[in-house]
Structure formats: structure tokens, C-alpha cells
Amino acid sequence: MPVLIVIETENNALKRNAAEVASYGVALAAKLETSCTAIAFHAANANELGHYSVTQVAHVSNGPKHFDAHAYASEIADFAGKNNVSHIVISSSADARFLAPLLAAKLNAGYAPNAVKIPVELSPLTVKRTAFTNKAFTYTQLLGDCNIIGVGNNAFGVIENTVDCIVEEIKAENANSNLEQVSIEKITGKATIADADVVVSGGRGLKGPENWHLVEDLAEVLDAATACSKPVSDMGWRSHDEHVGQTGKPVATNLYIAIGISGAIQHLAGVNSSKVKVVINSDPEAPFFKAADYGIVGDAFEIVPKLTEKLKAFKALG
Numbered sequence: 001m002p003v004l005i006v007i008e009t010e011n012n013a014l015k016r017n018a019a020e021v022a023s024y025g026v027a028l029a030a031k032l033e034t035s036c037t038a039i040a041f042h043a044a045n046a047n048e049l050g051h052y053s054v055t056q057v058a059h060v061s062n063g064p065k066h067f068d069a070h071a072y073a074s075e076i077a078d079f080a081g082k083n084n085v086s087h088i089v090i091s092s093s094a095d096a097r098f099l100a101p102l103l104a105a106k107l108n109a110g111y112a113p114n115a116v117k118i119p120v121e122l123s124p125l126t127v128k129r130t131a132f133t134n135k136a137f138t139y140t141q142l143l144g145d146c147n148i149i150g151v152g153n154n155a156f157g158v159i160e161n162t163v164d165c166i167v168e169e170i171k172a173e174n175a176n177s178n179l180e181q182v183s184i185e186k187i188t189g190k191a192t193i194a195d196a197d198v199v200v201s202g203g204r205g206l207k208g209p210e211n212w213h214l215v216e217d218l219a220e221v222l223d224a225a226t227a228c229s230k231p232v233s234d235m236g237w238r239s240h241d242e243h244v245g246q247t248g249k250p251v252a253t254n255l256y257i258a259i260g261i262s263g264a265i266q267h268l269a270g271v272n273s274s275k276v277k278v279v280i281n282s283d284p285e286a287p288f289f290k291a292a293d294y295g296i297v298g299d300a301f302e303i304v305p306k307l308t309e310k311l312k313a314f315k316a317l318g
């Protein structure tokens, strides 16, 4: 029975996580020796999934224009039922965590978010995934006739391989939404923590909000999102939506730069999934260095402006 890959979209285009979810779905289908199809709502560039070995996309071009978990779950469940889908692959984004349990309830399916690799066993389906905010791994057995796997952000990676991709337009049968999007206020020109490839984060070592230009200047040159430790947002130096860690937002970027952050376990719990961690701290004994890929021991007020200038000069070279 085939694999169904649920692709997230925004502004009529594929989201960044589409590449990883597609790569996982194709790899899972290969392991199961079955076919796979992707389903996407409102994606003008749905055929770009062909860059990740996806040969078929069911494209829903009617229905709610903006993400509506209930309406999308009904449509995906219908599609999965009609096509005898046995495995559904989705991301582990906030939207996916809203959608997947609704879908699981409709299909009486098992659901495991935060998968870090292709299932270790196919029967019973056993998924290795992170638990306790990334402090442990767990092996979860999914026992439904249909099962849903949520791929952890940056956990599996992207496998590029271009194939011909056929996009079939389908009409949503459950096109109605109980939600009306009245307005969207978007902060422009600034990457969000969830979507950014790079996050530059500051802690109490920066002494006060007046010094945040160090973080912002470095973030600007790297096209990065800005983040902070919990005390920084608690003290009102930065807004709460920048707080990352166990009780804040999780970060799973390609590059996480921590400036003046000690690396307390609650902070690390939320940022450990980032691929490369760079730590700038004046205390060589700061716990963050143990988790870092690269560390700079020194005063952030000297190092960060120099780093920003060097990166600007490097970028100017083209």
C-alpha cells in the first residue's frame, strides 16, 4: 500500500521543510517497496518536488486558502482512504502537530512525531524519535492499519535527485472551512526561528537590550533569525517570541550561534537538534562549550563586531 507525503505550503509555494519531508517519504516508500504520492494544498510550484524523487503530486487547488487543520485533515483522510494509503509522512512543525492528530483520529492511525530516521522495523512499524525535548530517544511501535510519521526538523536531511514529476489537480470535497482569515500581520524582512536556516541568539552575557545591535547586525549579514535565552525575554530585553529552549521555541537550524549564553540544560534541550552550534562566551568553563561544534572563548563585545565585519567583507566578494 502506498506512502502519502503531506507537503506544507505558504503563499502558494512549498515551505522549506517540503524537501526533507519528501526525501523521507520517498526513502520510506523504497524501503517498503511501494509507490508514493505527495499531497499539497495551494502550491504553484508543486512540480519542484521532482527534485526530491517525487513522481506524483495530488494538488488541491480549491478549499481553504490558508492552513485549516480540520478542513485539511478531512481532505487528506478522504484521499488516504480512497488510495489505500498505509503510511503518511508529515513534518513536525507546529501546523503538522495540529493536523496529524486530527488525521490520526479520522483514520484510526498511529502517530509518532519527531522521527529521526527511517523506521528501524517495518513490522511492527518501529520509529526512532526524540523524546523529553530532545534529551532522549525512544522507539515507538505504530500498530494502526495506517500510520503517520512526523519527521523531526533537520533530522533526516534532504536527498536531491531530479525526476519527472506529474502534478494532478484534484478538487477538495470538503472545501468549506469554519475559519475565516481576517488579516495576517507579518513581520517582513526578518526570518522566523521556525523557517530560518541560521539563528543568532543572545543571552544575559550581553548585559542589556541596548547591546542587541550586536546580535541583530550579525543576524542581518547571515540572513538569520534572532533568538534569546529565557532570562533575556523574562527581563523584557527581547520579546517572548524569541525565547528558545525547553520552555520556549525549539530550534533545529543548520547553524545556531549562541552569544553570551551559558548553556543551561533547559536551553540546550531546545537547541540541541541544530546541526552546527557555535558558542561565543568569555568563560572557558561555560557548559555550552561541551555541546558546541565550534567555540570562541572571549568577550562578545570584541568578537561579534569583528565577526560581522569579516562576514560582510566576505559577502561583498560575491
Ligand SMILES: Cc1cc2nc3c(=O)[nH]c(=O)nc-3n(C[C@H](O)[C@H](O)[C@H](O)COP(=O)(O)OP(=O)(O)OC[C@H]3O[C@@H](n4cnc5c(N)ncnc54)[C@H](O)[C@@H]3O)c2cc1C
Binding pocket: 202, 203, 204, 205, 206, 228, 229, 230, 231, 232, 243, 244, 245, 246, 247, 248, 259, 260, 261, 262, 263, 264, 265, 266, 267, 270, 280, 281, 282, 283, 286, 298, 299, 300, 301
Ligand atoms: C523549568 C525551567 C525551564 C527553563 N527553560 C528555559 C528555556 O527554555 N530557555 C532558556 O534559555 N533557559 C531556560 N531556563 C533557565 C536556564 O536554567 C538558565 O537560567 C538560562 O538559560 C540562563 O540564561 P543565560 O545563559 O542567558 O544567562 P547566564 O546563565 O547568566 O549566562 C550568561 C553567560 O554569558 C557569559 N558572558 C558574560 N559576559 C560575557 C561577555 N562579555 N562575552 C561573552 N560571554 C559573556 C557568561 O560567562 C555566562 O556563561 C529554564 C529554567 C527552569 C528552571
